Amino acid sequence: MxxxxxxxxxxxxxxxxxxxxxxxxxxxxxxxxxxxxxxxxxxxxxxxxxxxxxxxxxxxxxxxxxxxxxxxxxxxxxxxxxxxxxxxxxxxxxxxxxxxxxxxxxxxxxxxxxxxxxxxxxxxxxxxxxxxxxxxxxxxxxxxxxxxxxxxxxxxxxxxxxxxxxxxxxxxxxxxxxxxxxxxxxxxxxxxxxxxxxxxxxxxxxxxxxxxxxxxxxxxxxxxxxxxxxxxxxxxFVATFMGEANHVRAAVESIDGPTATVVLGGERLALPHRGTKPGPVDLVIRPEAIRISDSGQLSARVSRATYMGSHTEYYFSIAAGELFAVGADRLKRRAPGEQVMLALDPEGVVLVQP
Missing domain, CATH: 3.40.50.300 (P-loop containing nucleotide triphosphate hydrolases)
Known part of the structure; x- marks a missing residue:
């Protein structure tokens, strides 16, 4: 019993x-x-x-x-x-x-x-x-x-x-x-x-x-x-500790409603401002939020591409530094040295005021 x-x-x-x-x-x-x-x-x-x-x-x-x-x-x-x-x-x-x-x-x-x-x-x-x-x-x-x-x-x-x-x-x-x-x-x-x-x-x-x-x-x-x-x-710290994340420096140029115009390496991106104000910001970008797209806002060069079976891991060189990305396009991998345009999914991008 x-x-x-x-x-x-x-x-x-x-x-x-x-x-x-x-x-x-x-x-x-x-x-x-x-x-x-x-x-x-x-x-x-x-x-x-x-x-x-x-x-x-x-x-x-x-x-x-x-x-x-x-x-x-x-x-x-x-x-x-x-x-x-x-x-x-x-x-x-x-x-x-x-x-x-x-x-x-x-x-x-x-x-x-x-x-x-x-x-x-x-x-x-x-x-x-x-x-x-x-x-x-x-x-x-x-x-x-x-x-x-x-x-x-x-x-x-x-x-x-x-x-x-x-x-x-x-x-x-x-x-x-x-x-x-x-x-x-x-x-x-x-x-x-x-x-x-x-x-x-x-x-x-x-x-x-x-x-x-x-x-x-x-x-x-x-x-x-x-x-x-x-x-x-x-x-x-919290952003980078809670999983993979890219960290680059940027600046908020202006705020229009919920959207901030962010200058990153000389290029302008429209992103949710998440309470930030004009001035220097830390830009945290999740690897899964980076997509190769002809309509992207960010020009980049493929520096590395690694086949991982279910996905491809990329390193992209941009004017502000290097970005690590996880791509689902394993059947159409981009080659190192190739110029591409990148789009950022807003839900995977966080602006943090220093």
Whole structure:
């Protein structure tokens, strides 16, 4: 007999939360609300503070500033074991000498559950992650993806209000990472869990998140939905960190309604102004927004063309520099040295005022 898991997602509220190590600031005081039942990703380069922030939510690090609330309860001073939060570590941290079932049940047994009840809940958790019948195996007899699921089951069996992931897929190969991130997302949505997910992989963040918090230099650079961050980045850093992007300097010459006349390398382009004013701007152009077109506004020369099977990767030389583009015209590839005209899809071009 298995005992059903009782799971619900709680709101996580950070009010002025910060962390210092002596004179070093790991996380500058910040405010953040993570709504119950959503998956929020902390994304950023190494050393930006995302893992420290995750560990403060877990109770593994003590905040030096601010207050932390989970489900409306102030947990700022509570130790990790009293926060009803579970964490899935990058290394999985499974006990090699224990069976999978004992690994999953370990936290319950340690907290005083009878072994029979703990095993019943562990069986339910394994079934939840698609590993029913695997309880007698040792971790060494499981694949990397299966071990990752065992680590998730061990976290779920404690029936946490918040589930934390610290770079959970970094030890897996690219194909397995893709399938596992979809499984984590599906599990989160099915169970209504509140999940805080740390990664430095932009594609991973885009694929699983309700909301992404991009961090840089120990603070939040921008927070929003995946679509908002990709199409409406607030800075060049966010734009270039959220996937491939070309970055060139340009100038807004004039504004007419929603359209800006932008001068790029001596050529004029009509683009959505997105709140910018006349003067110097940073022009961020997504590779997929660049098309070869006889009616294009931008003259260019093909400097490189690489066949990639489903598409062609181009490098174009323009007066303002070089542009990287992804073209679907694999059956009609342009040759290096060829002069072409380029059109820019407005939805893939962002003007950012310095």
């Amino acid at each position: 298995t005992l059903p898991l009782k799971l619900s997602g709680a709101e996580v509220r950070l009010n002025g939360i910060g962390k210092r190590y002596g004179q070093v600031t790991a996380v500058k005081p910040l405010d953040l609300v993570i709504e119950g039942g959503t998956l929020v990703t902390l994304l950023g380069p190494s050393g930006c503070g995302k893992t420290t922030l995750l560990r403060m939510i877990a109770g593994l690090e003590q905040a030096t500033d601010g207050r932390l609330f989970i489900g409306g309860k102030d947990v700022t001073l509570l130790p990790a074991g009293e926060r009803n939060v579970s964490m899935v570590f990058q290394s999985y941290a499974l006990f090699p000498h224990m069976s999978v079932l004992d690994n999953v049940a370990y936290g319950l047994v340690s907290s005083g559950f009878k072994k029979r009840d703990a095993h019943a809940k562990a069986e339910s958790a394994l079934e939840t992650v698609g590993l029913k019948g695997f309880g007698t195996r040792l971790p060494s007899e499981m694949s990397g993806g299966q071990q990752q699921r065992v680590a998730v089951a061990r976290a779920l069996v404690l029936e946490p209000e918040v589930l934390l992931f610290d770079e959970p897929l970094s030890n897996l190969d690219a194909r397995l990472r893709r399938s596992m991130r979809e499984e984590i997302r599906a599990l989160q949505q099915r169970l209504g869990l509140t999940v805080v997910y740390v990664t430095h992989d932009q594609a991973e963040a885009l694929a699983v998140s309700d909301k992404i918090v991009v961090m840089r230099n120990a603070e939040i650079a921008q927070a929003g939905t995946p679509e908002e961050l990709y199409t409406q980045p607030a800075s060049v």
